[in-house]
Amino acid sequence: MLVIALAVLAGAALLAAWALRNQASYFYVPSEIVASPPEPGRAVRLGGMVEKGSLRTQADGVTLMFVVGDGKARVPVRFSGIAPSLFVEGSGVVAEGKMRADGTFVADNLLAKHDENYVPRELEDMDQHQARQVVSETR
């Protein structure tokens, strides 16, 4: 019985390790996602700055199109839903979703600064220039 129990637990560890490799959602900045795009349909996260002048609302009133850039590359993003209230052009955003084969990123969820003290973790490491920009633009 002990042997079976240990085998189940070892199996759990192996299964977890294998599933984590396949199911974990990786974080990309635009230049990375353009250079080596993830396979279409895989859940990933994309973080960068919402480019000024790129935000458009579609006719249905709930679909947003915008461009996320990091100074080196630009990725068009489509999002259907209610955007976080501090989501504005020129500020940082993390989009959760999938890359499509045509190079558009389809987001299921957007994370923006949701108060003055909170910055999505991934945006903490953006270079100084961008960080200053985020701070100055969103205050």
Add this chain to the structure above:
Amino acid sequence: MIAELGLAALWLAASLAALQLLAGALAVAGKGGDMAGLVRPAAVVQGLLALMSFAALILLFARTDLSVLLVATNSHSAKPLVFKIAGAWGNHEGSMLLWVTVMGLAGGFVALIDRRLPERTMLATLAAQAFVSLGFYGFLLMSSNPFARLDPAAAEGAGLNPLLQDIGLAFHPPTLYLGYVGLSVAFSFAVGALITREVGPLFARAMRPWVLGAWIFLTLGITAGSYWAYYELGWGGWWFWDPVENASLMPWLAATALLHSVSVLASRDALRTWTVMLGVVAFSMSMIGTFLVRSGILTSVHAFAVDPERGAFILVLLAIYIGGALVLFGLNAASISEGKRFSVVSREGALVVNNVMLSAILGVVLFGTLYPLVTEAFDTRVSVGPPYFNPVSAVFFVPMALVLMAGPLLRWRQDNAGRLGRPLIIAALAMMAALLAFVLLGGGGTLALIGFVLAGGLAAASVMPLKGRNLRRTPLAVWGMVVAHFGVAVALAGMACESAFSVEKLVAVRIGESVVVGPWRVVLRGVEPVAGPNWTALEADMTASYQDSATVAVRPQARSFWSPPQQTSEAALVTHRFGQLYAVLGEAAEGGRWQLRLWWKPFVTLIWLGGLLIALGGLLALTSRVAFDMRRGFARRRIVMRREDTGR
């Protein structure tokens, strides 16, 4: 003055904990002499002093004493009183003070009432409890003093995160803490028993009420936390596999396993080392949870302390307690025999399956929660979500649920599987009926299907232990088991329905237009500004009717708090017999339209109803155990008195 009193009480409590540890340790080593008599009183007084200190903090928050740094940084004079008081533990220092208070009171309670264990094991237990408390007192006094003064006093407080300004907050953290700290008592019992090597039914019976109590509070805390996330975040989901949620789920999984193994130990004197091990693991999970939540390693509404020093402190405490307990386990476990044997087909056998599967799920959740931290060390950023947690935990949940259908019907020690033919056929029929219902209703999703079918089988199987019993004479403990297992089926059915049958509508509509969501018709009648004590909001005036029956008002808000400045979305919920309508107001869109996000979630409330039933089952079992112990305690005292009367 109040702040200084609180701090003094805290220092005194810490010194008493040191005394309790010293006296207890000496007494266990056989060198204490009269010191042994100090241990129990020290534990009681220490608990009361901690309570005094916590009461002082609550008073400071209630009065918004802005000369105290913690109050100035976390409260605001314009906040409603209930949130001022709840704010006392809605921050790092206050929540740690709540932790030691509950821990001190629990230790005092054990010292006061428990007379079952051999005195030496009891002293070792209390010494272990003091050792754990001492670490947290040190943490508070060295790096997180809640009573630090601010000079000059602030003119106004900085406010409390609006997401936390919710009545749920007043109960959610204390509930979880009662659970965590209850597990610390189980941990102390385990360590005490390891030191004196007296692991047996007596130990299990002394530990069981604490495990049960902790488990009830954890169940309630998780249920409340899930409902809070559901209505407060406005995303329509009820569980996000967020590390913070996992931090509360992991101790629960360990406590659930412990709860079942401790009852094997109490009634059959088997699974001795395993139960002790689980006692250590369960509290380790509470500590890991606290570390993850409080270290600032994760960013969330729970991460008050974004201060690496504090994270390091908790990590060191974790290493000392858990490492120490594991070393003790390695040294002494070999001298604790495994206890009575049993065959694979028996109640014990089924409970071992339960324990192994719960441990596997615990491992899966722990791996998934820690994985992003590990990869970050290698400069790769990942997040782990439902695509990992749902299927992988299901792999171990399914066999557990199947064994759960038969387990409670098996006899202890040895049984014949053939005896269970009829009940198992009934459970199988229930599962087939559920499968048919799922397909006919047009449900989708493999996991939802599996969950729904298992829920059907479990619901039928869980009540079978009552068959052939006189319901009035059935022991409360059996009722507890039946209710809790039925609760699992109810919650599972709710989860499956939510996943399979939810309807979502995301639209932008003009005033006067209507939206159809499943069986509901929702009309937007207007959007108007409203104001609360410390916020202003846009409120949608909507009506909803279920299949053209009478209309009900639906008023979701987009709120702006001004201190601290932050926006939140207040979802509106309409609870109907068959589920909930969930409405969120978005922003204004062009053409005078408003964004609305609406969900119809059939039977979603079953999720939390199931959680409550599980906790109720625990409560019934706890009542029965405590009543039984008290009756026996009285009986024993009566025998002693009679002996004294007859002149012995």
